Amino acid sequence: MDIETDFDLKAYLKKQQDIVNRALQSYLTDPEARITKAMEHSLMAGGKRIRPVLCIAAAEAVGGNSDDVIPAACAIEMIHTYSLIHDDLPAMDDDDLRRGIPTCHRAFDEATAVLAGDALLTLAFEVLSGGIKGVDSKDILKVIGIIAEAAGRNKMIEGQMRDILNEGKLISLAALKEMHTMKTGAMIEASVRTGAILGGGSEEQIRFLSEYADKIGLAFQVTDDLLNVEGDPEIMGKAVGTDEKRDKSTYPNLMGIEASREFSADLINSALKAVEKFDNKAVPLRKIAEYIIERKR
Amino acid sequence: MDIETDFDLKAYLKKQQDIVNRALQSYLTDPEARITKAMEHSLMAGGKRIRPVLCIAAAEAVGGNSDDVIPAACAIEMIHTYSLIHDDLPAMDDDDLRRGIPTCHRAFDEATAVLAGDALLTLAFEVLSGGIKGVDSKDILKVIGIIAEAAGRNKMIEGQMRDILNEGKLISLAALKEMHTMKTGAMIEASVRTGAILGGGSEEQIRFLSEYADKIGLAFQVTDDLLNVEGDPEIMGKAVGTDEKRDKSTYPNLMGIEASREFSADLINSALKAVEKFDNKAVPLRKIAEYIIERKR
Numbered sequence: 206m207d208i209e210t211d212f213d214l215k216a217y218l219k220k221q222q223d224i225v226n227r228a229l230q231s232y233l234t235d236p237e238a239r240i241t242k243a244m245e246h247s248l249m250a251g252g253k254r255i256r257p258v259l260c261i262a263a264a265e266a267v268g269g270n271s272d273d274v275i276p277a278a279c280a281i282e283m284i285h286t287y288s289l290i291h292d293d294l295p296a297m298d299d300d301d302l303r304r305g306i307p308t309c310h311r312a313f314d315e316a317t318a319v320l321a322g323d324a325l326l327t328l329a330f331e332v333l334s335g336g337i338k339g340v341d342s343k344d345i346l347k348v349i350g351i352i353a354e355a356a357g358r359n360k361m362i363e364g365q366m367r368d369i370l371n372e373g374k375l376i377s378l379a380a381l382k383e384m385h386t387m388k389t390g391a392m393i394e395a396s397v398r399t400g401a402i403l404g405g406g407s408e409e410q411i412r413f414l415s416e417y418a419d420k421i422g423l424a425f426q427v428t429d430d431l432l433n434v435e436g437d438p439e440i441m442g443k444a445v446g447t448d449e450k451r452d453k454s455t456y457p458n459l460m461g462i463e464a465s466r467e468f469s470a471d472l473i474n475s476a477l478k479a480v481e482k483f484d485n486k487a488v489p490l491r492k493i494a495e496y497i498i499e500r501k502r
Numbered sequence: 503m504d505i506e507t508d509f510d511l512k513a514y515l516k517k518q519q520d521i522v523n524r525a526l527q528s529y530l531t532d533p534e535a536r537i538t539k540a541m542e543h544s545l546m547a548g549g550k551r552i553r554p555v556l557c558i559a560a561a562e563a564v565g566g567n568s569d570d571v572i573p574a575a576c577a578i579e580m581i582h583t584y585s586l587i588h589d590d591l592p593a594m595d596d597d598d599l600r601r602g603i604p605t606c607h608r609a610f611d612e613a614t615a616v617l618a619g620d621a622l623l624t625l626a627f628e629v630l631s632g633g634i635k636g637v638d639s640k641d642i643l644k645v646i647g648i649i650a651e652a653a654g655r656n657k658m659i660e661g662q663m664r665d666i667l668n669e670g671k672l673i674s675l676a677a678l679k680e681m682h683t684m685k686t687g688a689m690i691e692a693s694v695r696t697g698a699i700l701g702g703g704s705e706e707q708i709r710f711l712s713e714y715a716d717k718i719g720l721a722f723q724v725t726d727d728l729l730n731v732e733g734d735p736e737i738m739g740k741a742v743g744t745d746e747k748r749d750k751s752t753y754p755n756l757m758g759i760e761a762s763r764e765f766s767a768d769l770i771n772s773a774l775k776a777v778e779k780f781d782n783k784a785v786p787l788r789k790i791a792e793y794i795i796e797r798k799r
Contacts, residue, residue, distance in 0.1 A: 240655045240663050291620060296612035315593035316666050319616065323588060324655035330627045331650035334643045342639035346631045353628035358537050358621035366537050369613050
């Protein structure tokens, strides 16, 4: 049996998503509180769980125990969800629909959505500080630092700031790449590094995996832009064509659709090259890289 | 010389505030970025720094080195400031003025204010994870957990949620106390516990200091309510009488002004009793307790 060929990515993703979903749900104690309901509305809306799955797959790739990284994987998904809730707010992107259901401020109200985002961000650090077992405290602190930096003012938040400031402006391809590296790339890299560190990876392995993450992070965004042009709103659970309506700078409109497709394919090839020295335990990471540009939502 | 009588609280507060302000400023690298300017606008607006000073004073009270707790004290002030920025938003309390200057969303815009709050909350955990020296990693993780819990959905955020839901409603005194314990008390207690833990306090000392913090936290809120009725807007740097305009339940309107004053004095007496076994190193904590109900802003 050839592991690489016979690997069933769909089954793997489903299995990891189920594990992550169960773990995420377990953190939402006090289900009757309005704040919990708002957090749950957005957190359990059936996201792809790309970041947690990458975190788990990175831990596996370095021979680590995937159970040890579930809390960190969940914390990362909480941070991702908080960022979506706040980005959707009327003062930001003013979106009504997300993951096929009303955005948090639409389902509840604006104040509740601000607080639900704040609560998810804070809960992420509570889980990181107390939920990870069997790992040295120094490594846990390191991971908290990596995640906080990636989610912080020089990366994810600065990326969103620039995204807002750039709305309606045509920016250069270099500026677009930098913005995306900040806005989405940094957290994807942090997900992979977190898995690699908690899984006990060597310095060299962590470096290769960071390179892998950097490439797939950018490819992920290019594909997102392509899906916004060519995607099926039914499958995606959100409107398409919204970037063009907003005069947003995107890869398709700066490079053209065909060149964007080639660019993302090149990025995935570089990602695969970065993990070529890894053994079969990295098969999930390889398959996820391919999936990132083939996905329909 | 009698340390207790001759202790100059004003000079002590000024010294600690200066140390905290310098440290806070040092975290605001990249001063030209819009997000940094917005963070700085609110963070460096001359707050009283009650929480960081309590954190430092608690470390001193257990014989710890105050330098070791400065990063944690700063992180706590960042979280406090983020909560003010978000609470002031139009969707929440819709305040125009804070600490004598325009609120963050007034000085910048709503999107920037949401992001500046998010960035301060995230930076707090970055500083906690990497900025504390000379303390065991396990204790740092414990402190991160305490702060995240106090700032989280069952405490500070739930308190703010209830504050919004209760607006215009007359609630019971018990419900008001519970709300305040969540909204402000939990973070004050976390500040003191953080100082005590990082300062190397014993279990018993930490228990007494938590009791102290619990009492002064509530007294702080009662005094805030009294100042909103009787305070001088010039000294306070913000409008007074706003609670009444909003039909807010407060101690003065549920208990009467005189009974509120007595209640806060009783709380301070209980706080002083909780730290009576401590030696002279707890003088600052004792003096701060007295200051809390005597303050004019």
